[in-house]
Amino acid sequence: MPSTRVDLDPGELPDHAARLLDDGHRLALVAAHHDDPGTIRVVYLFVQGPPDTRTELHVRLDARTPAVPTLARLSFPAGRFEREMRDLHGIVPLDHPLPHRLVRHPHWPRGWYPMRPDAGPPPEFGTPEGPFPFLTVEGPGVYEIPVGPVHAGLIEPGHFRFSVVGETILKLKARLWYVHKGIEKLFEGREPAQALALTERISGDTAVGHALAYCLAVEDATGVQVPLRARRARALLLELERVHNHVTDLGALCNDVGHGILNAHAWRIRERLLRLNHTVTGHRLLRGGVVLGGANLRALPEHAELAAVRADIRDLVDLALGHPTVRDRFTGTAILSAQAAHDLGCLGYVARASGLPTDARHAHPFHDLGDLLTTRVLDTGDVLARFRIRALEADDSLTLIDHLTTELPTGPRVADPAPPPHPTRRSGVGITEGWRGTITTRIELAPDGLLSRVKIADPSFFNWPALPIALADTIVPDFPLTNKSFNLSYAGNDL
């Protein structure tokens, strides 16, 4: 599905963007490109669906003084994309309401923008733990609790600074980007096929999601048509990944309220699913399943196995919701209102638990699932809603897998990759519904077929600001439960 391209100069950008946002478009990503030494081209990708429409606004800037009027007041995610672009490319958003660093921590060298072609090797890093401008909340009885970045248990690094009175959280500031490795820079100049392995390691538990988005983008750029069987195999892999991640979260949520036995059972079911993944693609995290132009399945899951897993999951959910203490801990904890979710541009189950029906399988389908696809939406927006939405989605995914397995012919190599791509267009966009939410990837190919730019927007990038909002007047002991109910990816957000 090619995207319509509109070339603008910086002045016209705000009005054009405002019109697109009015028509119901969503800002999917903002990417800066250094085509030639003199100019920097910024691409604003707006998407809407169904029907699947994509609009790219291309703005050319002078490389010496790159500046672009801010869209922060029109769309909140735009503000964060602009801050990230400022940190990595040096493009200054004019009149930005919150001109602070987002990606680079204080000890990163000044004036050095890593994504610029002429950036060169990183100069000397300062002493860490410089003054991060945490907003200190004063007042009688208010005290601060710093947590992280190294946590007990198996949690990725992030620093949370709470301002608390008694036990009620007044304000939470999350400081992320601890695992920022600069992956987008690694893509430049690589063969598309060779870069596939890197996309599978952006966020380990979303290997299929990111790989699929990347492959769709490359196929969009090179005009490769993926056969029906491969598309079915890809849909199958996507749902398999969704199931095993949801099961883990169901168990982890029960564990965070002290009900350890359900977590033990959840891990038993997950282990069964990981071994199923291994039989299907040869890797426990489904790596190597999605390849450019097709999919690579070694075997298909049996229906008996799927039925057994479905029964186990339903038992787990009934046990959890039947336990009065567990249900009481979930109900009414950390409510994210629909309005706040809409304003922040939340995606995935976080949005669907607060009443927003966003689903890329419906809006930007790469394979028509027909009436089998039911997008589940709940409206209470509390931890209970996020728990139940995962249970429902896991169940639906198992139904989809059942259906897809019957349609796919048996045999070891189910869908061989299509003929080698021949470059017709120089850029492509891939949108897919990972298990955490909509993943958008935009790539650009150099004339020699190598990758010149890859921009990835993980749903966690949109959902992270929603966590402090949901924590309004929640008590401190409920924060770990809320954080696990969101279960946002740090690696996907930090890139």
Add this chain to the structure above:
Amino acid sequence: MSAIAPALAAASALAAAGTAAGLVLPERARPAAVGACTAGVGAAGLAAGVAALGGQRWSASLPDLLPLAGVHLAVDALSGLFIAVSGGVIVAAAVYGIGYTRHGLAGRGVQAILPLFAWTLVLVPAGASVSTFLLLWELRAASSLLLVVAEHRRRASVREAGVWYAVMTHLGLVALLAALALFAARAGGETFAALRAGAGGLSPAVRGTVFVLALLAFGSKAGAVPLHAWLPRAHPEAPSNVSALMSTAMVNLGAYGVIRTGFDLLGGGPRWWGLLTVALGAVTAVYGIVQAAVATDLKRLLAYSTSENLGLVLVGVGAALLFDAGGNEELAALALAAALLHVVNHAAFKALLFCAAGSVLHATGTRDVDGLGGLRPRMPVTTALFAVGALGAIALPPGNGFVSEWLLLQALIHGLAVPGVTTAVMLPVAIAAIALSAGLAAAAFVKALGVGFFARPRSAAAMRAGESPRTMLAGMGLCAAACAGLALLPGALADGLGRAVGATGTDSRRIIIGGELNLQLSGLTGRLAPLWIAVALAAAGPPCCWCCARSPARRAAARPRSGTAVPERPPRAWSTPPPPSPNPCSASSTTSSPPNRTSTSRPCVNPPTWSSGSATSAKCPTGSSTASTPRSCDRSPAPDGRPGASPTAACTAISGTASPPWSCCSSPWR
């Protein structure tokens, strides 16, 4: 010849000398001289009290001194106990006062009145006629009022506290005057002896009225709930040595009054007297300690703790009245002995706590616990002394508070043997109240000690704190010694308590057998050996650290490795990075956000410029607001009317700028 008379005479002479010294001497020498004289008054009082407790009795009447009524003084074991307690506390407070009043409080007025106030505290229990008692009572009230308002020039709140104090004490005086006048009129005589004689002839209605009025008057002085309002206001504002005196000696007089009128003069009464007193005491105890648990002003916390402890004393007295009405003399004696022992214990540890709070105020200039912190390294001796006082206040074994609370609980538990529905219902409620107040006292004092003294300083004042002068430490040392003595050897007091209880007219067979090591309840089964408990704790400790010291790793660590000093690691586990800003994130954690203050929190958060469209956002939201102020910026639509495009609701919570965007750090876009 009894030693009481010369002792009291010496006390009066020294008081006069002290007052004179206060008026005459130059400012520099005045605190030392007045301190010495007041200490003398205290010592004399202590001598008189101990002599009275030893069994000696003394009475005198000077008809010509006070026109019409004349002055009648009498000292028996009961008043002896209170005189001894007052004397002891005066000695400690006087020694403490020398260092405390050196700067700012060395004014002529304050120094002159202090010995007078001490003198009245010693003499009030000796009053033996209505007019003498009332005269001394009013003299004490007036002198303490003048001392409370000593620092009114420095703080406006002192004046307000002074007004509260004056009004409440004089309301109490009116009630007392009415009670004693009615009693004297009906009993046909003015001296306490006449009152005792005439008490039998009073109609129950009159006896009831006299008792209730007396209970109200003395209850208000003891900080009982309905009339306690002055205590948490006056004590914190008074200079610390005065508030130490007030919170121990003066408040005890309230308890003395209730015992004197209830038992001695009226000779006991119907069952409902006891119930009323127990109920009043229980409610006071629980209310006082709940307020103390949430108070963040150190001296206000101690004042509420005083009202709690006096509540416990009233419960003991009430229980004694109840048992007396039920005809069970032995239990009544036990309950009264428990109440009197608690009076002594409370005086000891409360004086120590107030003096320690005073030296903290002296060193840091602030009483707010949230603003303190980090005083242990800066004021080690004061912290240790405060800890000893706190140990006594939370009524746990090695402390002295535990002994009297144990005795009180024994009395109440054994009280169930007394038949009757009311005792069967009232005693469990009283026990629950005592237990709850003990639990909450533990929470309050852990907060005071932990948040106030430990961890790191949370304000510049706490940073600058230094150890207090030697005289103050000496004063506190005396109290600490008294606490330790009472904690380990309560048995020594046993026979003194027996005589004091006997003086109130109840059968005083030896209710407590005071072996030098432990407390034995005669006739009832119950033994407590605080000394043995302390010895056992001390004995159990060392073997544990021996078995760790022996472990190889510790020896390995003892040898400094490659130049690093003995491994004092860098600050704390990484899971809590050391706060960068000098004003470290405070570790204060009040158990619950204080309910009694108007605005639980009014964080001064500047709404960021996201919502620049709406000009309503003031720089710092004023007025009381709920805890989630930062999200209160209104959800005004974006400037050009598009609904919800710019999520103002979301704005503040995410990352509000501390101030206008460019000024917070030199140039954010580095």
Add this chain to the structure above:
Amino acid sequence: MRHVDAGSCNGCEVEIGGAFGPVYDAERYGARLVASPRHADVLLVTGPVTRNMAEPLRRTYEAAPEPRVVVAVGDCAINCGLFAGAYGVAGAVADVVPVDLEVPGCPPEPTAIVEALRRVTGR
């Protein structure tokens, strides 16, 4: 046992979680995740050490009392794996803290992790 994610893509976390789960049950051999580095003897470090996580890793290492063991889990921890050369990566785990045991694999199987833990606990 204390887990430090020094830049991992959270694939290794999935497998370490599996290792401590009921199926592979590392606790059977006495390995238990504890609440504070002070209680820990072993640091499980995953992922290439990013520039932002170098200092936290160093401090966690110093907060753990002697004798302590550092286990580098996954290829990224051993040699930065596919992220070698990225501008945000400061180096492998061995460049920041002394490593005692390495568990190769991307991500290593839970059985491999449990095997490594058994060699640490000696059971």
Add this chain to the structure above:
Amino acid sequence: MNLTGTAAVAAQVGLVTAGAPWLAGLMRQVRARLEGRAGPGIGQPWRDLRKQLRKQPVTATGTGPAFRTAPLVLVATALVVTALVPLASTRTPVSGHADLIVVVALLALGTVALALAGLDTGTAFGGMGASREMTVAALVEPTLLMSVFALSIPAGSTNLADIVSGAVHDPGRLATPTGLLAAVALLAVTVAETGRLPVDNPSTHLELTMIHEAMVLEYSGPDLALIELGAQLRLTVLLGLLAALFTPWGITTGTGWAALALALVLLAAKVALLGSVLAAAEVFLAKIRLFRVPELLAGASELAIARAGFAAGLGWAVTVALVLVLVAFAALTGRSARMLLGPPPEPATPVRFGASVWLPLLAGLLACAALGITTAPLADLLAAAASIGGH
């Protein structure tokens, strides 16, 4: 100074000190087995303690004596309580001093010392843990003392030795409702005091949810070993106390050596059984929200009804209802108190109740207690009923 008495105390302290880690190991093993895990084996706590003793102590800067002495106070108070409580025999040299109030106070002293140490570290978690621990302790104390009161009535004294020997001679004495309630109260207190589910989750890693564990985050090496030993000792002693009070069979009141040995064996068996039952029950419990803990120690539903009433604007109706409740309560206590506690009529011959009388009473009581904690089967019915109401 009878020899067997001293031997009893020494054996008792030795057994409890050695047995505490085994008990903790047993409880963890039971829980692991129920969760389908193999579990580290019963001896793991001892291995942990031995390892911690050999590790090097690392203390945070700025901590004072409170931080260093807290482990010693915790273990010392636990050891003294172990010596005092008549777990094996009631005729020991110290049984005269074994006053239940002293035992309760000593345990509270351990908690206070640990809370002060938590505050002394100056970390946010230490402060939070300390404030939560003291709040729970402040509510545990009245419950504990009320159960002490209930237990001391039949024995006429708070001395543990008398209570236990009384119970040994007349086991029926504690089967009364007050005895049962005291048992439930003591069990709830044991759970709250030693930081087990549903009050606190000992095996959690989430610092923000901890109560007991948060205070000891800064300890390492031998200090940590002492803290863990102390916590295990307290759990063992409390369970031993429960066993001694409510299942006193086997505790010797004489001075026979054989009886003493039997008592020790029975003590170990009883405590092990009680511990594993507690661990098994824990598997099916979850950690209730922090502010529910007080409600666990006090009834919850009335408060909710009143709150709903006021919230629905029916303030006047609720106040009237509350007043009526007060009147009813006063009348009820007045009548029943006179019946139960009033002076006995002269020609009263003691009436022996058959099982048919107190069994239904007991069942009703158990049902109330169960409903107080969990309404598992009724949850859906209640929800359905509410939904029928169309809210």
